[in-house]
Amino acid sequence: MSQYNKIIFTGPVGAGKTTAIASLSDSAPVKTDARASDMTKERKASTTVALDYGIMNLPGGEKIHLYGTPGQERFDFMWDILTTGGIGLVLLMDNTRTDPFQDLKFFIGKFREFIDQTNLVIGVTQMDLSRHPPLEAYHSQVEALGLKSPIFEVDARSREDVSILIQALLYSLDPELEETP
Amino acid sequence: MSQKPSESPLRIAVLGMDSRTENLFRMFFRGPCQNRAMVVGSETPEATLIDLDVPQGAKLFEQHRSRYPQQPVILLSINPPAEADAHTILVKKPAQAQAMLAAITRTQELVAAVRQPRSAAQAEPSAEPEEAKPAMKVVTRPVANEGSAQRAASLLNEQVFKSYLGHRDDIDPQDPKQLATLFYNPREFLQGHVHSAWEVAVTRDLPTRLETPWRSISFFPDQRMIHVAADEAQLRAVCGIPFRNIVSMDVGMDGRQSLSNVKTITADEAKSLLESEHLVSLESFLWKIALLTSKGRIPDAVDPLRPIQLKRWPNMTRITLPPHAMRIAALLHDSPMTPFQAAQRLGIRQQYVFAFFSAAYALGLISQPAEGVRPATASTQPANPAAAEKVSLFKKILNRLKMS
Numbered sequence: 295m296s297q298y299n300k301i302i303f304t305g306p307v308g309a310g311k312t313t314a315i316a317s318l319s320d321s322a323p324v325k326t327d328a329r330a331s332d333m334t335k336e337r338k339a340s341t342t343v344a345l346d347y348g349i350m351n352l353p354g355g356e357k358i359h360l361y362g363t364p365g366q367e368r369f370d371f372m373w374d375i376l377t378t379g380g381i382g383l384v385l386l387m388d389n390t391r392t393d394p395f396q397d398l399k400f401f402i403g404k405f406r407e408f409i410d411q412t413n414l415v416i417g418v419t420q421m422d423l424s425r426h427p428p429l430e431a432y433h434s435q436v437e438a439l440g441l442k443s444p445i446f447e448v449d450a451r452s453r454e455d456v457s458i459l460i461q462a463l464l465y466s467l468d469p470e471l472e473e474t475p
Numbered sequence: 476m477s478q479k480p481s482e483s484p485l486r487i488a489v490l491g492m493d494s495r496t497e498n499l500f501r502m503f504f505r506g507p508c509q510n511r512a513m514v515v516g517s518e519t520p521e522a523t524l525i526d527l528d529v530p531q532g533a534k535l536f537e538q539h540r541s542r543y544p545q546q547p548v549i550l551l552s553i554n555p556p557a558e559a560d561a562h563t564i565l566v567k568k569p570a571q572a573q574a575m576l577a578a579i580t581r582t583q584e585l586v587a588a589v590r591q592p593r594s595a596a597q598a599e600p601s602a603e604p605e606e607a608k609p610a611m612k613v614v615t616r617p618v619a620n621e622g623s624a625q626r627a628a629s630l631l632n633e634q635v636f637k638s639y640l641g642h643r644d645d646i647d648p649q650d651p652k653q654l655a656t657l658f659y660n661p662r663e664f665l666q667g668h669v670h671s672a673w674e675v676a677v678t679r680d681l682p683t684r685l686e687t688p689w690r691s692i693s694f695f696p697d698q699r700m701i702h703v704a705a706d707e708a709q710l711r712a713v714c715g716i717p718f719r720n721i722v723s724m725d726v727g728m729d730g731r732q733s734l735s736n737v738k739t740i741t742a743d744e745a746k747s748l749l750e751s752e753h754l755v756s757l758e759s760f761l762w763k764i765a766l767l768t769s770k771g772r773i774p775d776a777v778d779p780l781r782p783i784q785l786k787r788w789p790n791m792t793r794i795t796l797p798p799h800a801m802r803i804a805a806l807l808h809d810s811p812m813t814p815f816q817a818a819q820r821l822g823i824r825q826q827y828v829f830a831f832f833s834a835a836y837a838l839g840l841i842s843q844p845a846e847g848v849r850p851a852t853a854s855t856q857p858a859n860p861a862a863a864e865k866v867s868l869f870k871k872i873l874n875r876l877k878m879s
């Protein structure tokens with residue numbers, strides 16, 4: 295079995311990581327949400343305190359493991375272990391946050407080594423609630439960090455949106471992947 | 476059902492037209508056609524007017540014919556079929572008053588001839604008195620029903636793409652003759668009018684309206700939104716033919732009005748339009764009309780023999796994806812190459828690459844790197860077993876994602 299069998303979802307509190315993994319997962323994802331305390335309290339009722347985990351079953355019995363990091367910075371000690379054997383990074387950004395670009399730099403910084411070895415896609419969520427900043431601004435920020443990546447508007451509740459984002463991740467790793475097995 | 480011919484106006488039902496076009500015909504009949512015909516609801520029409528060029532036009536006509544084999548039909552088309560059945564009168568668009576008046580006269584004669592009342596539901600072609608002309612052969616384009624068209628709007632597979640936009644054979648880039656067939660001029664289509672209106676809106680930095688005899692389109696530079704009250708099928712139809720032809724169908728205009736007109740919108744109007752359901756993002760609209768207009772051709776300002784590169788990925792979750800869009804985007808984003816090379820690398824028809832290219836070009840996402848940049852040629856085939864294993868895994872994930 296391939297050792298490359300993980301897709302990592304990361305991003306700030308409330309960006310939609312747990313929801314996105316649930317949209318893709320075959321089995322009910324293991325959530326480790328707890329009632330939000332201190333800083334996350336105002337924004338949402340529950341937050342992920344450990345990891346999100348979901349499975350996509352593939353034909354032939356293989357599995358893809360979907361991991362979501364907790365959104366709160368203090369859990370970042372786990373991130374290195376998590377990325378070993380990862381196929382790529384899905385960064386979800388919440389467009390209603392006060393300074394999404396600060397989040398962007400933070401998460402790209404944390405995962406930079408992993409991104410350089412694999413690939414990055416960015417899904418900007420909650421754009422139905424706030425159109426600003428627009429996707430172009432995200433592109434400029436990412437390019438300023440010396441990266442190029444697919445950046446799409448994503449509603450984490452939509453399986454199709456999340457699926458297109460993952461497809462872009464796989465195709466940017468290898469554009470010549472054919473569409474049939 | 477029938478009336479004395481030529482004294483009272485011919486009662487015509489219209490099929491497959493939106494209310495705006497229907498209104499135009501009302502005015503057209505009242506004015507240029509001197510009240511010789513009038514548009515009525517479906518209750519008691521003597522004849523039916525059908526626009527064959529709307530996407531479901533051929534199907535509408537066919538259905539109508541099988542239900543009412545003898546009811547006169549006035550069939551409008553830019554390219555009328557060579558032959559029609561005995562109860563069908565062809566009028567070439569742009570419809571001129573003269574041609575329409577002749578069609579009305581002919582229809583009234585038919586109505587008088589088929590005066591014996593006949594239940595419309597009885598479809599017995601064998602009972603028809605007139606057999607002189609062969610039945611019309613309508614070449615039906617396969618049309619997906621609108622329900623699936625809505626879904627297809629976000630993901631056009633090869634089949635739907637073909638039925639909407641047609642098939643284009645691959646061409647030999649070395650052959651100038653073949654190469655020449657590849658180009659279109661966006662300024663001849665609605666696309667060009669939309670692009671210049673958007674530029675005006677951005678320069679003025681104010682909500683702006685493009686008025687055309689087809690419809691008005693409103694631009695909101697702050698929100699980067701566009702308002703146009705047209706559905707998918709109507710957009711396909713208007714993008715499919717040169718804009719001048721569509722405009723001159725509105726005969727009331729008589730060529731006196733310009734094709735389009737750009738005006739500023741009042742704040743109140745803007746507010747109500749911004750709350751309307753027909754609001755779409757600038758990017759998805761420009762992308763879509765470029766795709767529908769290009770049909771796999773490219774703007775004539777572009778040199779397809781030079782390598783191109785995708786500067787940024789478009790917002791793939793909110794646009795109409797032509798076939799293989801993901802792979803084309805990934806490849807062109809990765810390294811510069813000509814569209815011909817891209818099609819070859821991916822093993823797909825050139826038409827799909829050109830369709831994607833034209834849409835991305837309309838959004839300003841394409842760059843042509845300076846001469847001298849060598850296009851990528853080597854294929855990135857997996858070099859070692861581990862990589863091959865990875866590729867096979869990726870394929871499985873893709874299939875799994877596309878399953879539902």
Ligand SMILES: Nc1nc2c(ncn2[C@@H]2O[C@H](COP(=O)(O)OP(=O)(O)OP(=O)(O)O)[C@@H](O)[C@H]2O)c(=O)[nH]1
Binds near residue numbers: 305307308448
């Ligand atoms: N309106 C809107 N809501 C969204 C969108 N994407 C996700 N949500 C909602 O946002 C909320 C937060 O999503 P979660 O999946 O809990 O976010 P998370 O990234 O796991 O958050 P943490 O675990 O706290 O880090 C949920 O209620 C989602 O349904 C979107 O695009 N628009």
Ligand SMILES: [Mg+2]
Binds near residue numbers: 311327341342
């Ligand atoms: Mg969570």
